[in-house]
Amino acid sequence: MIEPAMAAEASGNVAATALWYVGPRECVLNEVELAKAGPQDCVVRTCWSGVSRGTERLVFEGLVPVSEHERMRAPFQEGAFPFPVKYGYCAVGIVEAGPAHLLGETVFCLYPHQDRFVVPASRLALVPKAVPARRAMLAANMETALNAHWDAGSGPADRIVVVGGGVLGLLTAFIAAQLPGAEVTLVDLDPARAALAETLGFGFAQPPDCPGEADLVFHTSASAAGLATAIGAAGFEARIVELSWYGEGAVAAPLGGAFHAKRLQLVSSQVGQVSPSRRPRFDYARRTQAALALLADERLDALISEEIGFREAPARLPALFAGKGITAVLRY
Incomplete structure (x- = not known):
């Protein structure tokens, strides 16, 4: 008997x-x-997709600025901002049809939430055998964190502060903690993040106890208060790397006080371009494979805090975006 899908x-x-x-x-x-799939296309059956609490929440609430409608387009997005739009960029699945060397392989793709899809084989990244499919869903966030470290010029023995304990901040701190001799502190309002920080191998502080004189500061909280904390944590001639995406909101940046006297650098980092420090040698595919390889650590499973059945998504996503979890995945 032939199944309906077949x-x-x-x-x-x-x-x-x-x-x-x-x-x-x-x-x-x-x-x-x-x-219809062409000879160089793959049909992928989705197993997991990831829900971004940052960028995707802005899409969900209709807060993508008109000026950013084109730059914010996700690969394979359909529709247009503000609505209706098919959006998302973290999908992991199994190749059902396509070139022989990819059949049955687990792959990562920057694709919206959809239970099956057709894409060129060149747009797929093989998930390493050491990385479970569910954890591979963190690849897009890990790629952003990796690119941020390239932009920052992080190095061994640096004193590094990461302000904002969402998934991006946690992954940024996780990479920093792999640097020999680095002193890494995650700063967040939620004291529950302390246990995660300990699991992942770095320190934790709440804003009143944020360490100062950092060599390098990453900001991921998407709040004016967090940005002020990040600037306050920086030592003389240190670099503050801004990873937050604020949508339509205007953000107060405290550039008075010691900002100029300390000769601080406030720079942006965004994953849409490979960092200039690596661009001559890394294309997007190589960067994605590097990010996937960095996920071969079972401690990172702790970053997936919620799991929702794909069919339940319309009913459960509003509460999810309003909550304070870390990473949510859709199970297909």
Whole structure:
């Protein structure tokens, strides 16, 4: 007996289901028809996809600035900001059809939330055997953290402060803690992050106890208060790397006081371009593979705090975006 999905594929009309954001704090599941796969394309059955509490929350709430509509487009996005839009960029699945060397392989792809999809084989990254498919969903965040360290010029024995204990801040601190002799502190309002920091191998402080005289500071909290804490933590001629995405909001930056006297550098880091320090040798594919390899540490499973069935997403995502967890995944 031929299963309905197999019959549809044989006829060339393959149905899939995708998550769409259709209004402020409203999302639905829509059926879509997959394009016919070419000889260099792969059909991927999704196992997991990741929900970004930062960027994707802004999409969910309709807060992507008009000026950023084009720059904020995700690979394979459909629709347009603010709504309706099919958005997302962390999918892990298994190749069902395509070039022989990829059949049955577990792959990562920058693709929206959808249970099956067709993409060129060149847009897929093989998940290392040492990295479980569920954990591989952290690859996009790990790639952002890796790129930030390249932008920052982190090095051994640095005193490093990371302000903001979301998934990006935690991964940034995790990479920093691998540097020999580095003194790394995560700063966050939530005292519960202390246990995670200990698990991942670095220190923790709340803002009133934030250490000073740091050689390097990363800011990921997307708040004016967090930015002030980051600037205050920097030592003489130190660099503050801003990783936050604020959407439409204007942010007060405390550039008075000792900011100029200490000759501080405030620089942005964004994953859309490979850091200039690596760009001559790293393309996007090499950077993605490097990020995936960095996920071969079972301690990182602690960063996945919530798991939701894909079919339950429209009902449960509003509460998830309003909550304070770390990383949420959709299970297909």
